[in-house]
Amino acid sequence: MADRGHRRGPLPPAPRPWPHGGVRTRINAVAFRVASLGVRHAVRRLPEVLSEDETVEMLATGTHGHGTGVLVMTDRRLVLYGHGMLTRTVEEFPYDRISSVQWTGGLLMGTLRVVAAGGGTELRQVPTDQGTALADLLGHRLAAGAPPPPGTAGHIAARLATLDDLRASGAITDQEHRDRRAEILRAL
Template sequence: MADRERRRRLLAPVPRAWPHAAVRTRVNAAALRIANLGVRHAIRRLPEVLGEGETVEMLATGTYGRGTRVLALTDRRLVFYGHAVLTRTVEDVPFDRISSVQWTGGLLTGTLAVVSAGGRTEIRQVPRDQGTALADLLGQRLTTGAASAPVSARHITARLGTLDDLRASGTITEQEYRDRRAEILRSL
């Protein structure tokens, strides 16, 4: 028994400093909400791929490429990130390269299709609530640069609901919540 305890102490992981300490709390809170054990590791390592001052607005999970990945919608881009024992996969699409977003939902999961200058990317098995919220938020991001069409009440309600979820999970601060809520209400 003592030998087992000694081995555990020798193999204990060494804590790493996060390059973006301010993001840590929000990412951890969202990770507990959305991820299974395999994806949580990738979410914990996500700040390593973020740029200086880049903030995560929303997280989701889905199957992309050879496994389950984290989809992180930041204030600058959409990131597909996977981190396993021997591999690390990072793909990103800046907003200015995305031409359209399509969400096809089933009963529990769906497929998020992102069409960009590099082609069409499909992320499958995205949980329905995460996928609809991500598609709405990404669609809103894409229309802010273009002349926006009349916004439906259902769309506004979905955006406000997503915003409430982000605040409740700790992904965004109270001030960010107030700013974004005001921005949504101004778009009416």
């Protein structure tokens, strides 16, 4: 009768020390939620892409191109790590360059699109819970760092510059320039 409590054969090899210990610990804290078989390679390779003091806030997994992809939201940027049989893709998106995030979801899976200056990326077959959570968190992050609404100092400076250009080109008189300038400054 086989003894199920004891393992037969050689013991498994001892784990090797991880070269990026601090980053690995912070990745593990988030990765256990998305630890499916297809993304383990990408999760293991994340310390090569992330800085030592970078904190991983959320992960979403899916397919990118012809392989597996992991979209990583850190405290500094959004990183897509994708890998296939012979390829490896790393795309970085600083938060100030991201213009929008789009989630198109079904019952179980969906597509997460990130639109940024100079392009964007798409992660398909993302589990609905991961996709909605990352899209919501990224949307809140982008809204918090959004440009100031019209009527703030940046907008008023642009209006004054346009007014100066109109006067310089002769489209308005000096008196109209003074009146409109006073009107803009009163709105402050």
